[in-house]
Amino acid sequence: MKDISQLKEEFLKELKKAKKAEERRKICKKYIEEELSSVFCSIKNLAGEKRTKIGKEANELRRFILEQQKKEKEKRKEGEGWIDVTLPGNDPEMGTIHPLTQLQRRCVDIFSRMGFLAVEGPEMENEWYNFDALNFKEDHPVREMQDTLFVKQKNRESLPAKDKLLMRTQTSPVQVRYMEKRKPPFRIIVPGRVFRNEATDSSHEINFYQLEGLMVGENISVANFKAIINFFFQELFYDDIDFRLRPSFFPFTEPSFEVDISCSICAKKGCSVCKNTGWIEVMGAGMVHPNVLESAKVDSAKFNGFAFGVGLDRFAMIEHKIDDIRLFYGGDLRFLKQF
Numbered sequence: 001m002k003d004i005s006q007l008k009e010e011f012l013k014e015l016k017k018a019k020k021a022e023e024r025r026k027i028c029k030k031y032i033e034e035e036l037s038s039v040f041c042s043i044k045n046l047a048g049e050k051r052t053k054i055g056k057e058a059n060e061l062r063r064f065i066l067e068q069q070k071k072e073k074e075k076r077k078e079g080e081g082w083i084d085v086t087l088p089g090n091d092p093e094m095g096t097i098h099p100l101t102q103l104q105r106r107c108v109d110i111f112s113r114m115g116f117l118a119v120e121g122p123e124m125e126n127e128w129y130n131f132d133a134l135n136f137k138e139d140h141p142v143r144e145m146q147d148t149l150f151v152k153q154k155n156r157e158s159l160p161a162k163d164k165l166l167m168r169t170q171t172s173p174v175q176v177r178y179m180e181k182r183k184p185p186f187r188i189i190v191p192g193r194v195f196r197n198e199a200t201d202s203s204h205e206i207n208f209y210q211l212e213g214l215m216v217g218e219n220i221s222v223a224n225f226k227a228i229i230n231f232f233f234q235e236l237f238y239d240d241i242d243f244r245l246r247p248s249f250f251p252f253t254e255p256s257f258e259v260d261i262s263c264s265i266c267a268k269k270g271c272s273v274c275k276n277t278g279w280i281e282v283m284g285a286g287m288v289h290p291n292v293l294e295s296a297k298v299d300s301a302k303f304n305g306f307a308f309g310v311g312l313d314r315f316a317m318i319e320h321k322i323d324d325i326r327l328f329y330g331g332d333l334r335f336l337k338q339f
């Protein structure tokens, strides 16, 4: 059996002679797997003190060789980290902001300048906020399966309206959520995604973006509403755009109106976009129904206000002359890179 100190000397000598890292690694491996393991094998034949002494020395040498091996490995890692700075780099591709997000940001900016605060709410709502609090009667057709995406729940029918979940069909529930926790006056806008149970075609999607506005205070009138949206349209379209109010019906407003803007493509002369009327319908609005204010714990005898909602997808389609709403959600880069 070889003397341990002699073995160590031989190891160091061989290591010194080796010029390549590969050789040095092989030497370490050889000493651990061959030389030392044969020492460990023969130790068991020794007796008493000698066995303890040689065992201890052999273990020390093993640790020493393992350390050398570790150093060699570290050197190799450093070598691998070497970068060739002369190689051409990877060109990072720049993305663009989605046209709907761009439009949403512009709208939020315009309303912020008029003192409106942008607030958000949950996309998965309950029936109470989405329908009951907004004065939708129990038998309103929008509550039917074909219009709303309901969330499957066990024993759904026996649950109270506040526990029955659905994908919100409008951003209006956020009005109630906001009002019930605060005291008027309010001036808010609610941008967000809404969901409908639709068969998709070029002008219908199962989800789209709305921007909702609400202003509540003392003695608010339709004149205030007209002033606010007049500023909004002028800023948004950078243009002299006409608009008009037409009577309409929504459960959550009384009186209610549809808002049309003049067709910028044909200058009110009539074209396919405006269906030869010269006007394009872009907004639903009205004075907030007293029942909605009461649902949100606002005193309807003292306060009143207006609310409106626009479909951002529709605005973006008019602005960019896009003829199919599905392009917004298709993820086609050829489409998205144009914005």
Ligand SMILES: [Zn+2]
Residues within 6 Å of the ligand: 263, 264, 265, 266, 267, 268, 269, 270, 271, 272, 273, 274, 275, 276, 278, 279
């Ligand atoms: Zn037109």
